[in-house]
Amino acid sequence: xxxxxxxxxxxxxxxxxxxxxxxxxxxxxxxxxxxxxxxxxxxxxxxxxxxxxxxxxxxxxxxxxxxxxxxxxxxxxxxxxxxxxxxxxxxxxxxxxxxxxxxxxxxxx
DNA sequence: CGTCTGACGATGC
DNA sequence: GGCATCGCCAGAC
Numbered sequence: 848x849x850x851x852x853x854x855x856x857x858x859x860x861x862x863x864x865x866x867x868x869x870x871x872x873x874x875x876x877x878x879x880x881x882x883x884x885x886x887x888x889x890x891x892x893x894x895x896x897x898x899x900x901x902x903x904x905x906x907x908x909x910x911x912x913x914x915x916x917x918x919x920x921x922x923x924x925x926x927x928x929x930x931x932x933x934x935x936x937x938x939x940x941x942x943x944x945x946x947x948x949x950x951x952x953x954x955x956x
Numbered sequence: 957c958g959t960c961t962g963a964c965g966a967t968g969c
Numbered sequence: 970g971g972c973a974t975c976g977c978c979a980g981a982c
Binding site: 863869870871874881882885886887888891899900902903904905906909910911912913914915931944 | 962963965
């Protein structure tokens with residue numbers, strides 16, 4: 848293993864369709880609560896096949912655009928997975944932020 | 957080994 | 970609420 852690199856990739860790959868995760872959240876999951884920048888670096892080095900479009904800023908904003916070619920492309924992928932957006936192409940985080948604890952459909956809280 | 961960078965996060969104004 | 974600054978971690982040079 849290469850350390851946090853593989854940890855981050857595995858965590859991102861574990862994000863289910865229709866859900867998104869924030870950089871800081873992923874960083875915390877791999878043991879680096881304040882290493883959001885490290886997640887950024889990992890995604891830059893991410894291999895093909897990784898659902899990096901499901902990784903967004905906590906504010907619900909997508910990547911700057913030049914990352915995927917355009918935000919429209921990333922937005923389309925998320926829309927196709929069932930992720931809804933606000934009026935500004937920002938994700939409704941409260942609705943779609945991925946939570947590993949989200950395995951209780953009977954307990955929405 | 958020192959410095960810069962990178963798709964962020966939190967805080968301050 | 971939007972912008973600026975600092976902080977954060979790991980890799981590349």
